[in-house]
Amino acid sequence: MKLQQKLVLLTTLSKGLMAAILLLALPWVVQTLVMRHTDSALRTELRQVQARIAQVGIGEFLPQGPAMRRTHYDLLQDEFIDLQATTSQPFRDTIGTFPRRQHGAAVDFRVLRHSGYYQGQLYTFEIGKSIASVEDVYDLLRTSAGYALAFTVLTTLLIELGVIGHLLQPVDHIVERLRAVRGPQAPDFPPLRTTTSDFQYLDASIQQMLLKIQRVFEQERQFIANASHELLTPISILQNRFENMLRAENLPEEAEAQLVTSQKTLQRMTATLRTLLLISRVENNQFPRNETVDVREVLTDAVEELEDRIGHKQISLQWNLTGQPMLAPASRTLIFTLIINLLSNAIKYNRAGGEIEISGQPEAGEAYVLNIRNTGKPIAADNLPHLFERFRRFDPEAAEGEGLGLAVVRSIAQLHFVQITVTSEKGPGTTFSLRLPPLVLLPTP
Known part of the structure; x- marks a missing residue:
């Protein structure tokens, strides 16, 4: 997994974990805030009532006649103020949830209770708000907070993804530079543009x-x-x-x-x-590459030169080329050397009466893949990474050669920007695949 993908995954998981924790804590937080807000509103109303009593007197709040208690509900009966004369002892202000009658039914109210002396008489005040109305505010806040949380998480996630992609662009540039190195002679790269x-x-x-x-x-x-x-x-x-x-x-x-x-x-x-x-x-790049090479023609010339060896081992040759493989700029001499080395190996390490298949097909992007397959003994998987090293031989039964043929193939392929891969398994045999780069038109002399 790439570093950028790991950072994106880490950011996503951290945001998801944070969102889950906040969603679990959100109901309690919102409920606490709503209750605190309600309690604060009740205290504010009490102060307003006290200021009004100080201004006009308590008689304005009591009913006419001998009754010493008055309860007033608002129009929807969501709030009430209760004033009652009492002979008990004064007490500290308290806030709690108590049942009260609303439209003939018992409904929970958030109630502030207060006691105080007015004109020598002790009175008890109760100011209440319906829990149902409080819960409406609670639901509204919870929904709004949920949407705000989702928006914040998604927005920060997208911003972080963009920032991570921007910060890690130098890594992609470094990888591209390393991929551009196809030999000991590294391209001349300008300094990497980054502030990191x-x-x-x-x-x-x-x-x-x-x-x-x-x-x-x-x-x-x-x-x-x-x-x-x-x-x-x-x-x-x-x-x-x-x-x-x-x-x-x-x-x-x-x-x-x-x-x-x-x-x-x-x-x-x-x-x-x-x-x-x-x-x-x-x-050392001492061969000029100024030709457009017809690869099919080079293959035909190489096969003709090796006809005696092919006939001596009674090997059948199969052609399955589609399209017209071309390579430019190139050196025909070097491409012929590359092809004849691969075909010589396909003959040398093939079994008597075996088969050599030359196939190829164009790829997207105007590239061309050429395959040379032989039905000889498969190469061990451990030996495949070392196949193109100099003086490395993996078949002790083959007396000829010094292990330099494939080293020549690799050097020529790198010079022409040809990607070469090898697969080998019992049955199909060993296949050398050459991915020819898209044709570059040479200037006419």
Whole structure:
């Protein structure tokens, strides 16, 4: 899972957990706030009543006649004020929920009780609000709070997703730069545009690492090129001497056999050194790529050159090419070398009477996938990642070769931006797949 996906998942889970906790706590919080607001409103009304009594006297609030109690309900009977003369002891203000009659039925009211002396007489005040009316406010607040919570969570989540995507854009740029590195020679990248110091440090570290790798490969290629070139001269001298010695008429038969064996050894060394020089020249980009190569034509020429070996092992060749595979800019010489190496391996590691299938089809984006499959012994899965390494051989029964053929294939493929993959399993056999990049039209001379 990508870092961005993990951060998005973490943000979503944290927001979901926060929303769940708030939703569970929301009823209690809203109810507490509503009750506190109601209690505060009751106290405010009490102060207003007290101020009115101080202004006009308590008689305005009592009924005419000997009665010393008066209860007044509003029009909807959702609120009431009760004033009653009493002979009991005064008490501290209290607020609670008590049943009262409303439209002939018992209904809960939130009631503020207060006692005080007016004109030498102790009175008890009760100011109440219907719990039903309070619950209407409670439901309204709870619904509004729920919508506000959902809106806030979704808005912050979307904002955070956008911010996370923006902050992690340098990671995508770094990955794209690493994917663009197809060989020791890394492209010249400008400094990464970001204000995040961690990404700046990572980009600088990767640039330094690529430069170190480039220097190491440069030294290796230079050594291989120099060593191969220097060794070819004494080997050529030795070959000439062996040839001159073999022309001697009085050469013993045993010495002649030893000279022939030594000459074959020198020939193998020459072939190896020439292959190493080829790899070095390819990696140093010393071959011009200024041609448009017809891959079907190159395949036909390679098959014709290998007809004797194909017939010797009685291998059947199947063609299943669709479309017209083309590659440009390219070097036809190098593409021929790549194809003939793959076909040679398909013959060498195939069974007698086996099959080689050459297939291909165009892909979306004007790319083309070319497959070369043989029905030989499958390659172990552990060996597939090391298949293109130099001097790596995984079939001890194959006497010929030094393990450089596929190294040449990889170098040529990288030079031409061709993606190469290998699959191998019992039954279908081993398949080398080449994904040719879209054709780039060359300027006409």
